[in-house]
Amino acid sequence: MNSIIKRIFLGFFFLFTMTGYAQSMDTSDVERSDTIAANMRNFRPRLLSLSLNVYAPIPSGDQFIGQGFEGKIGGNFKAQLMIYKQFFLNVGLGQTYFSVKDMSVTGNYRSTRISNQYISVGYEFLPIDNIRLGISASVFGNAEYTNKFREGISVIQSDTAKLNIYELYVDYEIFYFMAVTVNYGYRNDKTNIDVPQELESTFERGQFHMIGFGLKFYLGDANLFQN
Amino acid sequence: MNPLIRLPLLLLSLLLLQCGPDFQSNKRVLILGQIQNINGEPLPNIDVSATTLTDDYFQGNQQDGYLLGRNKSNPDGTVRVTCLLDVNSDFFIKVNGNDEYIDYSYVFNTDLSEPEDLVINIGTVTLQKRANVTLNIIRLNQMDMPIEYSISYQLPRCAEVYEDSLLILDQSSCFDTTSFNRSIDGDSNQFQEDFVSLLGSIVTITYSINNQPQMIESFTINQSDFTYEFNY
Numbered sequence: 479m480n481s482i483i484k485r486i487f488l489g490f491f492f493l494f495t496m497t498g499y500a501q502s503m504d505t506s507d508v509e510r511s512d513t514i515a516a517n518m519r520n521f522r523p524r525l526l527s528l529s530l531n532v533y534a535p536i537p538s539g540d541q542f543i544g545q546g547f548e549g550k551i552g553g554n555f556k557a558q559l560m561i562y563k564q565f566f567l568n569v570g571l572g573q574t575y576f577s578v579k580d581m582s583v584t585g586n587y588r589s590t591r592i593s594n595q596y597i598s599v600g601y602e603f604l605p606i607d608n609i610r611l612g613i614s615a616s617v618f619g620n621a622e623y624t625n626k627f628r629e630g631i632s633v634i635q636s637d638t639a640k641l642n643i644y645e646l647y648v649d650y651e652i653f654y655f656m657a658v659t660v661n662y663g664y665r666n667d668k669t670n671i672d673v674p675q676e677l678e679s680t681f682e683r684g685q686f687h688m689i690g691f692g693l694k695f696y697l698g699d700a701n702l703f704q705n
Numbered sequence: 706m707n708p709l710i711r712l713p714l715l716l717l718s719l720l721l722l723q724c725g726p727d728f729q730s731n732k733r734v735l736i737l738g739q740i741q742n743i744n745g746e747p748l749p750n751i752d753v754s755a756t757t758l759t760d761d762y763f764q765g766n767q768q769d770g771y772l773l774g775r776n777k778s779n780p781d782g783t784v785r786v787t788c789l790l791d792v793n794s795d796f797f798i799k800v801n802g803n804d805e806y807i808d809y810s811y812v813f814n815t816d817l818s819e820p821e822d823l824v825i826n827i828g829t830v831t832l833q834k835r836a837n838v839t840l841n842i843i844r845l846n847q848m849d850m851p852i853e854y855s856i857s858y859q860l861p862r863c864a865e866v867y868e869d870s871l872l873i874l875d876q877s878s879c880f881d882t883t884s885f886n887r888s889i890d891g892d893s894n895q896f897q898e899d900f901v902s903l904l905g906s907i908v909t910i911t912y913s914i915n916n917q918p919q920m921i922e923s924f925t926i927n928q929s930d931f932t933y934e935f936n937y
Contacts, residue, residue, distance in 0.1 A: 635728035
């Protein structure tokens with residue numbers, strides 16, 4: 479198993495380094511290749527990164543998730559595009575699973591799956607070699623809460639929300655093209671649930687923390703808009 | 706029929722038969738109420754639940770309903786139940802009296818009326834105590850004497866049907882009086898009747914011995930396990 483993983487890693491490694499080599503050879507402009515080299519040192523830019531993460535959802539706050547849910551597991555896919563210098567744009571898709579521990583808070587259902595998609599903007603710091611530290615906040619996003627009643631029976635009810643997410647990550651670059659990423663996120667969704675006045679303070683927001691890790695793959699070695 | 710036509714038809718009918726509740730998205734309703742006993746004292750820890758009603762409910766089968774929400778009453782007797790809402794099924798709220806108290810049911814049809822402001826206020830619910838009654842009918846007289854009797858008592862059942870917060874009287878029934886008749890041959894000298902009724906309610910025995918004119922005897926149930934001896 480280990481040797482297969484090693485081969486895949488090496489395969490990716492050669493693919494990326496060869497691509498990089500071919501690109502630098504293509505340009506006959508010495509000045510430009512110097513700039514790229516300087517960029518590589520100072521900004522270590524990568525055009526695009528793709529990451530897959532798993533995380534533990536941790537209910538938070540005194541609203542319906544905090545009071546009525548128990549976190550199971552979550553996973554997401556993120557595509558991060560470096561726009562200018564260390565600023566990036568991120569597209570995220572994910573699913574988070576909860577079980578209901580107190581139906582007197584939520585109404586009767588067993589479990590909830592939250593599907594979400596969002597776009598966030600962020601900034602990446604490069605504190606030391608091989609380490610990238612990023613922060614981001616969502617600008618657009620929505621989430622669908624699918625509430626399931628019994629296992630095996632497709633009786634569901636759904637709620638929707640405007641998604642708000644704040645994220646923080648630390649990447650450790652194992653290879654030029656790949657990093658291990660540890661991330662934290664805080665979700666503070668604004669729900670669209672129609673409730674009586676007495677329940678507004680319970681259903682207005684869906685709040686939880688996410689702590690997880692994943693793998694990140696880098697593609698390209700420039701920003702979208704070179705400075 | 707051609708099997709090529711039969712199969713899609715079968716699948717279509719299966720899809721149509723796949724019934725279940727049709728829950729409203731993005732909606733919760735709140736049931737509010739106050740639970741007390743007949744002395745006006747608050748009753749804590751009383752289970753209140755809401756389910757959708759299935760058509761066979763009135764045949765006595767509540768198993769197929771979907772539970773929408775459940776909670777217990779607070780120490781001050783107030784109760785708040787957060788529930789989902791089914792689009793077109795009856796909404797059935799049950800105050801579960803367990804062994805000590807008699808269940809109370811509040812029914813309303815969401816097809817006819819969506820709760821105003823998403824709140825269903827069941828008001829103050831006074832739970833009556835349940836009583837198990839054992840009635841021993843004993844013939845003291847040595848002679849063979851046939852007896853015919855009718856026992857009338859209040860049923861331990863209360864269901865109120867509402868539409869737009871108005872009680873629909875002809876569909877509601879609370880502690881209705883029921884009766885049953887029996888005749889015992891002359892050679893039998895003891896018979897036992899068991900039934901469940903309300904604590905504090907009155908049981909009336911209308912009887913006729915040896916086809917004589919009818920007589921009436923009544924008693925009040927004053928204990929939760931109450932035994933009464935009727936001698937003749």
